Each structure stands twice: as structure tokens, then as C-alpha cells.
Amino acid sequence: MKNSSKPSLSIISVFCLTLIVLALIFESPRAILRGMHEIIIAPDILLTDYIEVGGIGAAFFNAGLMGLICIGFVIVCNGIFNGPVIAGILTVVGFSAYGKHPKNSIPILLGIILASAIKIWDTSSTVVIIAGLFGTTLAPIAGQFGWIAGIIAGCLHLSISMNVGIIHGGINLYNNGFAGGMVAGIIVPILKAFKENKLADC
Numbered sequence: 399m400k401n402s403s404k405p406s407l408s409i410i411s412v413f414c415l416t417l418i419v420l421a422l423i424f425e426s427p428r429a430i431l432r433g434m435h436e437i438i439i440a441p442d443i444l445l446t447d448y449i450e451v452g453g454i455g456a457a458f459f460n461a462g463l464m465g466l467i468c469i470g471f472v473i474v475c476n477g478i479f480n481g482p483v484i485a486g487i488l489t490v491v492g493f494s495a496y497g498k499h500p501k502n503s504i505p506i507l508l509g510i511i512l513a514s515a516i517k518i519w520d521t522s523s524t525v526v527i528i529a530g531l532f533g534t535t536l537a538p539i540a541g542q543f544g545w546i547a548g549i550i551a552g553c554l555h556l557s558i559s560m561n562v563g564i565i566h567g568g569i570n571l572y573n574n575g576f577a578g579g580m581v582a583g584i585i586v587p588i589l590k591a592f593k594e595n596k597l598a599d600c
Contacts, residue, residue, distance in 0.1 A: 407469065415466075417465065421462065433451075438501050464503065467504065471511075477527040490531055493534075502537040502548065503534045504545075506530070506548050507530050509556070510533055533555040533577075535578040539551045559577035562576060562580065
């Protein structure tokens with residue numbers, strides 16, 4: 399990590415820690431742990447408001463924790479905390495009150511790291527790190543179908559997001575959202591078919 403990104407790292411770290419402190423102000427540690435348990439076991443459906451599921455303290459705690467996990471992801475990838483990366487982290491933090499938690503997001507990040515390690519892309523590059531942060535849009539896949547499916551989704555997301563620009567000529571601002579939609583459209587029907595066949599066999 400370059401020295402130039404240390405101020406940004408400090409600011410975003412303080413912000414995430416502040417969310418955790420606010421969680422402890424709103425609710426007791428026991429209530430937060432109980433709320434986090436409810437968040438993690440909640441079904442990963444389209445509309446999942448974690449304030450309703452686990453309480454405001456757990457939602458704040460989850461948001462701060464997810465921010466720290468994303469910071470750890472950038473550090474592990476030896477990335478730079480520049481504007482786009484900070485924006486990606488804040489996006490994850492925001493949606494950590496509405497669908498993202500450690501159990502369903504970490505497999506996606508692992509898939510991104512794995513895909514970049516076995517392919518031609520530099521793991522420390524901003525585009526790969528951005529693909530990882532915004533790739534957590536696929537977190538519900540890991541939540542519904544397990545961590546292996548999440549890792550596979552992460553691998554596919556990086557591959558598609560790094561190559562999909564040719565389809566829209568590079569003019570699509572939401573490249574990772576577009577790639578995430580393509581991954582979901584490809585992998586979800588397959589995973590559902592496997593799941594239904596497995597249930598039928600039982």
C-alpha cells in the first residue's frame with residue numbers, strides 16, 4: 399500500500415469504527431449479537447431490511463463490520479485507497495443495511511481474489527478491487543446457495559466485468575452492475591435446477 403493512500407485509509411477506517419461505536423450506543427452488545435444472528439440467518443430475498451430484521455444496533459454494527467472487511471480486502475490485494483475504491487467501500491457499507499453481511503459477501507471477495515490470481519489481471523489494480531467491492535451485489539447468491547456458489551459467482555463476475563466493455567463500447571457507467579446482472583442471469587437458473595433436483599432426490 400502506497401503512503402499516499404494512508405490518509406484515505408485512516409478516514410474510512412474511522413468512519414467504519416464510528417458506525418460500530420454508534421451501534422453500541424443504540425443497543426447493548428447482547429442485543430447486537432442477537433440481531434447479527436438474525437441478520438445472518440435471514441433468507442436472502444430481494445427486500446431484506448436489516449433494521450427490521452435485527453434492529454438498528456445490529457444494522458449499524460453490520461455496516462461498520464462490512465466496511466472493515468472491505469478495507470481488509472483492499473489491503474490483502476495490496477491496493478490503493480483512491481476515490482473509486484473509497485466509493486466502492488461506502489457502497490458496500492450502505493447496502494449492509496439492506497442485504498449484505500459477512501457470510502454472504504466474503505465468498506464473493508474470495509472468488510475475485512481467486513480469479514485474479516489464476517488469470518492475467520493484477521490483483522492490486524483498482525479495476526480488480528472495484529470489481530470485488532461492487533461484485534458483492536451477488537451476495538444473495540452465496541446466501542441462498544452456499545459459499546462455493548458465492549466463490550464461483552465472484553470468479554465469473556471478475557471475468558465478465560473485465561471483458562463486458564466491448565458489448566457496450568465502454569459507455570456504460572455501471573459496468574459492474576451490468577456484469578453482476580449477467581452473472582446472476584447465468585448462474586441462478588443453474589443453481590436452482592441443481593437445488594431442485596437435489597430436493598427431488600431426497
